[in-house]
Amino acid sequence: MLSHHDRTELEKIERSLELSDPDLATALRDGKRPKSRALRSTLLIFLDVVAVTLLVVGLVLPDPGVTLCGIIALTGTVWTHVARHRV
Known part of the structure; x- marks a missing residue:
């Protein structure tokens, strides 16, 4: 008390x-x-850039692991964009 x-x-x-x-x-x-929209948007854009970079580097290099990480990261960012717009 x-x-x-x-x-x-x-x-x-x-x-x-x-x-x-x-x-x-x-x-x-x-x-x-x-809700901090500015921080969330900045983080999401950063993750988009990282995902696309991983995918491009994975396609240029003969390394399927990097390509797989890029595909998974890109799938996650797309899912996050869709979930964010539904709220």
Whole structure:
């Protein structure tokens, strides 16, 4: 159980958070993580480039392992794009 002092301090923090970042306060209250679209988009584009690079390098070199990794990575990125647009 929290003391009276601790509860008042938490209420001050909550009010300050609601004033400074209402979206974060709402996300925390609802139990949902705030979505960072810019970071997610950047990471997804980076993974696309890596997957295509692996596939091209695997096709140029006579190494079926690199080609297989490129195909798997490209399949994963396509699946991620499709899943992202369905949400």
